[in-house]
Amino acid sequence: MADITPIDGVDTHPDWSRIPDHSHHVFLCTGPRCTQRGALQLWKTLRRRLLELQRIEVPDGVLLTRTHCQFPCNLGPVLTVYPQRCWYGVHSKADVIRLVDMHLAGGEVVDDLLLKERA
Template sequence: MDVKPAASQPDWSLPPPHRRHVFLCTGPRCVRRGALSLWKVLRRRLVEHDLVETPGGILLTRNGCQFPCNRGPLLTVYPDRCWYGVQDPQQVLRVVDEHLLHGRPVAALRLPLPEDET
């Protein structure tokens, strides 16, 4: 199988500048729970603060299922290793305003990670 080269453009040769990488699940269960409208809220708020793909800003990625589906839509922040269950626009805005703008993870929305339970 031959893999054709991707279109060449300088902007596609390296990841965009960023401090944190934020993923929002757009798998089927999270989409059913409103993830696409939450994506718009998330992106709009980050654009308002000029944080999308800027040094010190956010690399924003939609992805497929992250698990656990019953807690979604899921929003994860790396390298901080924070997993959030966000069900409405206010929760998304809270994560942006408290965690991404001010560096304070939102404990009330965080999901426990497996190592937290040992």
């Protein structure tokens, strides 16, 4: 059994001291405006699709992080992919599935979902 040593009153485990394996870090905004536009349901779709493809926290996979506001709020829900620095607006379950299949599994940027500033 791994040694679990409390730090500042919180139990620790060695797995909480390593960066999970991944090749893409994906951030989905769950700030107030993106949440009003369905971000929490899109989070569930994103996670489910990545699990189906066995792409969660594996060397060629994805590390998922929910964030608060990333801006630009009016174009959200906002999803960003690093290291490519792609900013996407995802508005439906179909958008999320296509983004996972094309970009995160297939390596191809989904041009029509990329955010473009509006006046």
